[in-house]
Every structure is written in structure tokens, then in C-alpha cells.
Amino acid sequence: MKPKVIVIVGPTASGKTSLSIELAKQTNGEIISSDSMQIYKDMNIGSAKPTIEEMQGIKHYLIDEVLPTERFSVAEYKKRAEKAIEEILKKGKTPIIVGGTGLYVNSLIYGIEYEDINLDEKYREKLMKKAETQSGLEELYREAQKIDELAAQKISPNDKKRIIRILEIYHSTGKTKTMQELESRKNEVKYDYKIYCINMPRDILYERINKRVDIMIEQGLIEEVKSLLKKYPSFPTAMQAIGYKEIVQYLNGSWGRLEAIDKIKQESRRYAKRQITWFKRIENIKWIDGLDKMQNNINIILEELH
């Protein structure tokens, strides 16, 4: 029998953190984050990272793992997360995956294998530059079609990142994306994932998001961004984070303070919507009501654990 692993997902501000910590306490569990931004050091307030007090002594993995100057990836995430799962299981404890990054969650629950390849940054830059013009992008798309007709068909001719990816994979492995994806799903999934998504009516969720952004500002998000900018020279991916990029706009004078704050709220709401769309597609996912009493939800999860 495969070991059970609990997975808690849900849109931002749905209450994943508090539920998961309480759950960990009741199941002798430890938490593995599946959040693409909480993994970065020094990005605390804006990524809604749990504080030491909030953690209540529950061990958390994959939080504060990498510097904002580093480039992170799903492949790297998958590797580290599985290592953490093993470590927790070895202790006889329950692994609990918690986070809102659907891509990262999928890498685990579908057991996707990523081969070891290095990113050719120069090549990517070259492609990115070319993709800046409409004609350049069209040309890249045509190249992608030649290499991997099927993969190109599935994406839009405007989808820069995915067009580049098709070319990149071929460039560094000689394989097509389609081929690589087929190989990535060969192995059987090693764990028995029990997946739950916290949800609630959209309007209530949006209110919670708005309120949380205000709290982040009160807690000093602006200061946090300032010191980040001072401390690190570059941010290959970390500055994509909602709440950070907007404050940067404010600090460099492009936006007013209120404008930036409203933008953070709006982007967060839109993000939550995309997250929900993602989670709807996960088969075997169980939806739990974020407005219900926490203990009721925990009981639902506990029941399935035995």
C-alpha cells in the first residue's frame, strides 16, 4: 500500500495556512509548502508566509529555501518536495503539502519526472529578444511548428513563453516537447495523495483578499520591498510576485501609493480566480468549505486518512 500524503490547496486568502497547521497538530504531521513565492528568503509579508508563532512548532519544508537572486523551477521543486516527503515518512509522520501553486502541486500528484538539463540562458535570451517583435514571434512559432507540430497546435501563436519553451527543449535535449512530456509520465505515482481544495463564495473570498492586502501594507510591505531591493542586485523570478512588483512601481514613482495598493488587490483577485480554474481540473479533488468550522473540515480529512 502506498503511503498517504495530504494535499491542501486553495486560492490565496482561503485559509490554507491555519487549517494545515491545525491539521498537522492533529495528525502528527509536517508541512511541505507548494508555494512559488514563499520559497524565497526575505519575502515574508507579501507572500503571506506563516510566521514562527503561527507555525506553532510544526516543521515547514520548502519555505525560505532559496535567495531571491536565484532562479527556481518546478523541476527543482519536485526534487526537493519528494525528498521532504521521504524524510517525513521516515519519521513516521504525515506529510502535508500546502500551497496555491498549481504547477508545483501537479508535479507531485501526477508524478511528473523532469530529467536533468541545464537552462541555456543565452539561448533563451536570444529567443526572447526575437519574440519582442510581431514578425519575430511569428517566425519562432513557425519554427516551433516545424519541430513539434502537436505541441505548437495546443498553444496560441501569441504565447511567447510556451513557444520559446518548445524551441528550448529541442535545443538542449534534441527531443520534442511532446516526446518529453510523454516520458515524464511513465512512472507510477509513488504516494496516495489525498487532495483537498478550500473554497468559498467568490465575493467573500474577494473581500478577504482586499482586507489581507491592507493588512500587509500595515505590516510593512513597502519597507520589506525597499530592503529587498537594497539587499539583492537582481530578481530573475521573485519579482514576478504580486505585491512586490506593484510596490516597486510605487517606489520608482510610476504609481501612487493608493494606485499600487488597489492594483495589488486586483491582481490578487485575478490570481485567485486562475487558481480556482486550475484546481477544478484536478481529478479526485475534494472541495471543502472555507467558511465552515475549521474542526469540521479537519474531521473530513481525518476520516479519509484512516
Add this chain to the structure above:
RNA sequence: GGGUAGGUGGUCGAGUGGUUAAUGGCACCAGACUGUAAAUCUGGCCGUGAGAGCGUACGUUGGUUCGAAUCCAACCCUACCCA
């Protein structure tokens, strides 16, 4: 009180007699998603209908015209300037 500019769909903003339910952007809704993913991309978006269509819409009322968001008149409102 006088002058000027203007009032367009949830919002911003094009459109100045017919091919206009009305370009765009944004919001919103729905969707996609395998190495940057809090990223990137796609579709829908007045109502009704499966659809052709029908109904209702460009401040209000009335007029000109075969035909008006577009022209005219009066009125209401907004912004700025003068008093």
C-alpha cells in the same frame, strides 16, 4: 449671472448622417497550463434565443431626414474660466 468644453454600454474612451449593438483598453466571467507559473496565454462580455432573429440602448424631451449616437431646438447635469 456670462463664457467655454462636455454628457456614449460596469468603467475609461473612440465614433460626428446610413455597411454601428456601436473600434479599443480596463474590470468582470469562463477556460488553457509539464523546467520564469503570484508567470504566460485563449474565449465571452446589453437582454432574450440553440440560431437566424427580435427587443432595448449613446443625458432628457421634441424636431429635421427615407434613415440620427452623429444635424437642429429647448431643458437638465458636469468641469473649467470670467463675474
